[in-house]
Amino acid sequence: MQPIPQAENQVSLKEPSLGVAQFIRSITAIIWKDMAAELRSRELLSAMLVFALLVILIFNFSLELDARARATVTAGVLWVTFAFAGTLGLNRSMAMEKDRGCLDGLLLAPVDRSAIYFGKAIGNLIFMLIVEVIVLPVYSVLYSVNLFKPGLLLVILLGSIGYVAVGTLLSSMAVQTRTRDVLLPILLFPLVIPVLIAAVKGSTGFLQGVQAIDIRPWINLLIVYDVIFVAVAFMVFDYIVEE
Amino acid sequence: MEPKPRLLAILDIVTVLLLITAVVMVFLYAPLEAVMGQVQRVFYFHVANAWVGMLGFLVAAIAGVAFLRKGDHKWDVVGMAAVEISFVFFFIAIVSGSIWARGSWGTWWTWDPRLTTAAIVELVYAAYLMLRQGIEDPDRRARFGAVYAILSFISVPLTFISIRIFRTIHPVIIGSGAAGAEGSFDMTPKMLQTFMFSLLTFSFIFADLLWHRIRLGKLADKTENLRLKVIQ
Amino acid sequence: MITVRKLVKRFGLKPVLRGMDFSVESGEFVALLGPNGAGKTTFLRILASLSRPTLGIVNIAGYSLPGQAAAVRRRLGVVSHLPLLYGDLTAEENLRFYARMYNVALAEKRISEVLEVVGLSSRRRDLVRTFSRGMQQRLAIGRAVLHDPEVMLFDEPHTGLDQDACQMLDTVLREVAARGRTVVMTSHDLARVADLASRFDVLSRGVIAASIQRSQMDPNNLLAFYRQAIIEA
Numbered sequence: 142m143q144p145i146p147q148a149e150n151q152v153s154l155k156e157p158s159l160g161v162a163q164f165i166r167s168i169t170a171i172i173w174k175d176m177a178a179e180l181r182s183r184e185l186l187s188a189m190l191v192f193a194l195l196v197i198l199i200f201n202f203s204l205e206l207d208a209r210a211r212a213t214v215t216a217g218v219l220w221v222t223f224a225f226a227g228t229l230g231l232n233r234s235m236a237m238e239k240d241r242g243c244l245d246g247l248l249l250a251p252v253d254r255s256a257i258y259f260g261k262a263i264g265n266l267i268f269m270l271i272v273e274v275i276v277l278p279v280y281s282v283l284y285s286v287n288l289f290k291p292g293l294l295l296v297i298l299l300g301s302i303g304y305v306a307v308g309t310l311l312s313s314m315a316v317q318t319r320t321r322d323v324l325l326p327i328l329l330f331p332l333v334i335p336v337l338i339a340a341v342k343g344s345t346g347f348l349q350g351v352q353a354i355d356i357r358p359w360i361n362l363l364i365v366y367d368v369i370f371v372a373v374a375f376m377v378f379d380y381i382v383e384e
Numbered sequence: 385m386e387p388k389p390r391l392l393a394i395l396d397i398v399t400v401l402l403l404i405t406a407v408v409m410v411f412l413y414a415p416l417e418a419v420m421g422q423v424q425r426v427f428y429f430h431v432a433n434a435w436v437g438m439l440g441f442l443v444a445a446i447a448g449v450a451f452l453r454k455g456d457h458k459w460d461v462v463g464m465a466a467v468e469i470s471f472v473f474f475f476i477a478i479v480s481g482s483i484w485a486r487g488s489w490g491t492w493w494t495w496d497p498r499l500t501t502a503a504i505v506e507l508v509y510a511a512y513l514m515l516r517q518g519i520e521d522p523d524r525r526a527r528f529g530a531v532y533a534i535l536s537f538i539s540v541p542l543t544f545i546s547i548r549i550f551r552t553i554h555p556v557i558i559g560s561g562a563a564g565a566e567g568s569f570d571m572t573p574k575m576l577q578t579f580m581f582s583l584l585t586f587s588f589i590f591a592d593l594l595w596h597r598i599r600l601g602k603l604a605d606k607t608e609n610l611r612l613k614v615i616q
Numbered sequence: 617m618i619t620v621r622k623l624v625k626r627f628g629l630k631p632v633l634r635g636m637d638f639s640v641e642s643g644e645f646v647a648l649l650g651p652n653g654a655g656k657t658t659f660l661r662i663l664a665s666l667s668r669p670t671l672g673i674v675n676i677a678g679y680s681l682p683g684q685a686a687a688v689r690r691r692l693g694v695v696s697h698l699p700l701l702y703g704d705l706t707a708e709e710n711l712r713f714y715a716r717m718y719n720v721a722l723a724e725k726r727i728s729e730v731l732e733v734v735g736l737s738s739r740r741r742d743l744v745r746t747f748s749r750g751m752q753q754r755l756a757i758g759r760a761v762l763h764d765p766e767v768m769l770f771d772e773p774h775t776g777l778d779q780d781a782c783q784m785l786d787t788v789l790r791e792v793a794a795r796g797r798t799v800v801m802t803s804h805d806l807a808r809v810a811d812l813a814s815r816f817d818v819l820s821r822g823v824i825a826a827s828i829q830r831s832q833m834d835p836n837n838l839l840a841f842y843r844q845a846i847i848e849a
Contacts, residue, residue, distance in 0.1 A: 166719065177705060249694055324515065359549075365542070369538060
């Protein structure tokens, strides 16, 4: 075995808060890591996708819909699907850190704790968006509904952000309890109802070509929710991961 | 446990008296409402319960913030007590609301904003209690409880607003629950007095129960402390 | 380098550390011994800034915990009995991740160096979940020294390792000590630490019950010393 070499030119010890650059670097490092790990195992995405498609299938049988009824119900079906598939992703993402103690590894890094939150949250958001991007065309084809309206995509984005903002926070809590997987949906769904309502109404609005002025309140609600909860999460995350 | 403080003993008596008076007022003093008859009397309990139940939320959120900042365990006891009591209060509110709905519109449930939000709030309280149950470490339990209380406190008004907008754009078709229907009867002065009194009574009940529950919580902590001392 | 005064740690109402005093000079290698449940891991987690002290003062490299935790973390390398590695990533990807998190300069070069040191160069492109426990621990050590920290904390690092891996670990430990790094290591295994440490402290019932320099005693008597300290506490 060889002697341990000194690290050369150790990057300057920026004191004490380590700067925006490091903050961003850590966030991207975490996102990158999650993407790389997922690319290898594909566990998370495949679980979410299969689950989502199953839910859509079940809806087909449980709601006998004619073409007209389907138009009003599409947004609801989509969002229920996303909400449930989302919890799978949130759980897995955090569980990966908790096992093997990797969360400690993250906590040991010389960077603000909220970087961990943002890294995981953005990672979760990306996974959720990927699932949504795949589910939309599938639904489109299965039910002959045109889902490619830009307004709809905006609503899906805003809704997913809100969902993931609160979901990441709650999954960091849930993963530290005994009843881990079961607890997350119970904690999450009541808090995320404003998002679901606004997202469904907004989506339906865009799908049915409703006047922009009527959809406005829903978009505003989504934005307000997103902003508030991301800010609150930022403030509160420290208390969740510290001991 | 310290002996019951004087003030609490007095509060207990006052609360019981208020409750008896309130019941008497509701059944004997308040006039019989023309349309709904006896069922309408539920109203006095229902609304008071709901308003006071919301207090629990506020108390829990404030206690949550206080706990996170100060780390003093007593805030955790307060928050837990507030949620537990509000859980029961809200349950009563929902059940009485259901009776009210049956009397007014013949259905056991309406999806109007208030009742729906109440159901959601109840589920949030339940989630809070389940969260706490799943954690062994008391410090972590307190912290997570505090965080969840804060998150819920912010989320529930947003929920209420979103349901409200939801219902104005798409009026409810079930029953005759148009936005105006709930609780819309003109209150005669006697009814108003009864209602106000009822509200007062329930506030007292809440405060009284809260105080008792906090004492209970402190006793539990003390016992735990002693037990640990003995073990060592 | 490390100063701890009147450190108290309570979990809820249960006290684990009860007013502990502890200090380590730069370059010392301290073995922290003690029975199960004495609070060794708790103490190490506090030093590692993973856990907050309930009361008391903790200073590392001139920075105080918990207030200046970020500055402290930069100078810490931690090896626990969990590997803190991502199974679905390769060895080098794991190191690359941590290099980014610690902002290590000339990362690729450093990663190669470290892999060489822990003898895993040939397995750098293999997924960590295919590694044996010994190999994972080796990589974990690599992770810990990546940013060349001044202070190293080891929590029962020999747990679950076979003879070969243990010997490799010992070599690393000696190397680290030789380079003048400050080390605090908890252990059950008295025979192992007897050779490695320059000082032995015993943690019992939440305080340091006894402390002795290596120069002051015969390492063969370590067991007796330890037993004595436990009883007296």
